[in-house]
Amino acid sequence: MRNTSFIALLIVAAAATFAAMLWVGNPYVFFAGYVVLQYIVLATAWNILGGYTGYVNFGVAAFFACGAYSTVVLHKLWAPPLVVMILVGGAVSGLIGLGTGYLTMRLRGTFFGIATLAMSVVAQTLITNWPFVGGSRGAYIVRPAQALYLPLDYIQYLCLVMLALSVLALATARAIEHSRLGVGFATIRDDELAAEASGVPTLRLKLIATALSGGFMGMAGAPLPYYVTYLDPASGFSLSYAVNTIAMPLIGGTSSWLGPLIGAVLLGTLQQVATVTISSALSLLIVGLMLVGFVVAAPNGIIGWFKPAARTSMRRLRGSR
Amino acid sequence: MDLSFDLQGNAIVSGILLGGFYAAVSIGVSISFGMLDIVNIAHPAFILLGSYIAYIANTWWGVDPILASVVVLPAFYLLGVGIYSIYEVSFERRGDTSLRGLAFFFGLLFITEVTLVLVFGVDYRLVEAPYIGPSLHFGVIELPLRLLVPCLVSLAMLGTLQTFLSRSFLGRAVQAVAQDPQALRLMAANPTAIKRVAFGLSIATASIAGAVLIIIQPIEPSIGRDYIGRIFAIVVLGGLGSISGTLVAALTLGIAENLTATFYGPSWSPAVAFGILLLTLAVRPSGLFGRA
Numbered sequence A: 001m002r003n004t005s006f007i008a009l010l011i012v013a014a015a016a017t018f019a020a021m022l023w024v025g026n027p028y029v030f031f032a033g034y035v036v037l038q039y040i041v042l043a044t045a046w047n048i049l050g051g052y053t054g055y056v057n058f059g060v061a062a063f064f065a066c067g068a069y070s071t072v073v074l075h076k077l078w079a080p081p082l083v084v085m086i087l088v089g090g091a092v093s094g095l096i097g098l099g100t101g102y103l104t105m106r107l108r109g110t111f112f113g114i115a116t117l118a119m120s121v122v123a124q125t126l127i128t129n130w131p132f133v134g135g136s137r138g139a140y141i142v143r144p145a146q147a148l149y150l151p152l153d154y155i156q157y158l159c160l161v162m163l164a165l166s167v168l169a170l171a172t173a174r175a176i177e178h179s180r181l182g183v184g185f186a187t188i189r190d191d192e193l194a195a196e197a198s199g200v201p202t203l204r205l206k207l208i209a210t211a212l213s214g215g216f217m218g219m220a221g222a223p224l225p226y227y228v229t230y231l232d233p234a235s236g237f238s239l240s241y242a243v244n245t246i247a248m249p250l251i252g253g254t255s256s257w258l259g260p261l262i263g264a265v266l267l268g269t270l271q272q273v274a275t276v277t278i279s280s281a282l283s284l285l286i287v288g289l290m291l292v293g294f295v296v297a298a299p300n301g302i303i304g305w306f307k308p309a310a311r312t313s314m315r316r317l318r319g320s321r
Numbered sequence B: 001m002d003l004s005f006d007l008q009g010n011a012i013v014s015g016i017l018l019g020g021f022y023a024a025v026s027i028g029v030s031i032s033f034g035m036l037d038i039v040n041i042a043h044p045a046f047i048l049l050g051s052y053i054a055y056i057a058n059t060w061w062g063v064d065p066i067l068a069s070v071v072v073l074p075a076f077y078l079l080g081v082g083i084y085s086i087y088e089v090s091f092e093r094r095g096d097t098s099l100r101g102l103a104f105f106f107g108l109l110f111i112t113e114v115t116l117v118l119v120f121g122v123d124y125r126l127v128e129a130p131y132i133g134p135s136l137h138f139g140v141i142e143l144p145l146r147l148l149v150p151c152l153v154s155l156a157m158l159g160t161l162q163t164f165l166s167r168s169f170l171g172r173a174v175q176a177v178a179q180d181p182q183a184l185r186l187m188a189a190n191p192t193a194i195k196r197v198a199f200g201l202s203i204a205t206a207s208i209a210g211a212v213l214i215i216i217q218p219i220e221p222s223i224g225r226d227y228i229g230r231i232f233a234i235v236v237l238g239g240l241g242s243i244s245g246t247l248v249a250a251l252t253l254g255i256a257e258n259l260t261a262t263f264y265g266p267s268w269s270p271a272v273a274f275g276i277l278l279l280t281l282a283v284r285p286s287g288l289f290g291r292a
Helices: A002-024 A027-053 A060-077 A082-104 A109-128 A154-177 A180-190 A192-197 A202-221 A224-228 A239-252 A258-277 A280-297 A308-320 B002-035 B043-061 B065-071 B073-092 B097-120 B145-167 B169-179 B181-186 B191-216 B221-237 B243-264 B266-283
Strands: B135-138 B141-144
Touching (some): A002 A027, A027 A154, A027 A258, A060 A224, A082 A109, A109 B266, A154 A202, A239 A258, A239 B097, A280 B073, B002 B043, B002 B145, B002 B191, B043 B221, B065 B073, B065 B191, B135 B145, B221 B266
């Protein structure tokens, strides 16, 4: 019941956002908005595994790029509708997540992080050596001028699709939080050994989280070739995807669906502005510094500032002064 | 047939030389991850920092890159001590090393890389030294000095570290921390102080590793990422924290990569490390020489 009203609320918010973007009318709003929305999906997906179970995925770029490259493959084969590409991209990346998780998650938690980090490099090697998708030269994708059934420019359509994906990701994340699954995830995060001992099927839950998280990242990546129209391995596997995606939940707060959303909107917008006004390299440096600053100084992120526990400790600090 | 034998022989020999260099690159992580349980994924970025310092010293003042790296060793040691102090206060004390501790090092990796890009650009940089270029020949086997010198420097560094860890009081204390920090606390010793020294040492090795890296290949800020997979493959295969294990694993990877590059093309060699890493984790997570 509560979930349905939450979804309704999300859809209303999404519709309002899209109406506002149409009202502004400037096409740049859609180009910038697409990136911010893409990061909402990525950050929420990352948080399903990272925030809820405590396993760090550094291979965001790999999952994301595999979704994008599955679109390139499909486009070259018979160019199905975008929805099919998104589903295939999600399935491919979900399976990659499942495989990596199965091989590494039976061991210490950090091995998974290391394996995902190394996996990015290998996935990039494979794509670079695959001439069908353009190899290191990259692939060109012609973006259609108009959306199929809607009276929209294609970039507006892409933005709308990404908006729908963000709603789906946020609704899934919140539904997980309020379900048995979410409780199971939390036991893994808090004490995996104790959870295992009390009969929580930890490996199965971790694999569910990895597959879901990887799947959403693949879905976020699937429309990318149509957005950039030229995709090469170096840009698809760029480390900045991983840094942004990890920084956003950690800055916003990892304990609930709201954290990644706040982090993605804040950091995504900030970056769009900084890229235009300063330089893209410097804006990435800002993200890196904010990431380190937040994990050191504000471990609960922005939403931690508004939690009652945080407030009492602040009061205690003030009292002792 | 004859040609392919020559090719194989040369691939194995240069693989061994490359492996010696890989050992120098990995030894820092072998100490920090293997002994101290600190997952320093930023290590390759510090190695590149060392490379760029060697580059500056070499192009501005004509100093030998290895000599330059030895001179800045104390600075790298202090950098390591500083980083560990932040890490200890922010993550080890809070008991939050797995999620935020990892993200912390990931952030450091990224900050270092972007800073190097902003300062030096993305052009490939290289150094000049008398031993870059000539080769020794033994029959059909060719020994390029450009690989031989880094290999010898790496072996010297490994030997020194091994002696330090097994003979000196402080070195044995580090090994004690690796074995059981809790027990150390019960004996009224301070594991944090010992870990600070050990982490400083592990970052100090990045200085020398950086100098030998820029001797072996021209560098640009993002190549450090290629080494993450290699380093962790070596450290895990070597059995987490054993110096001789690290050396054997590094040689194995060097030979495997060189054979792959010779017979399938160099663009495939980054995949070798990952294959070895996954295989080790799946089949024998304790590494070649690990206990149980």
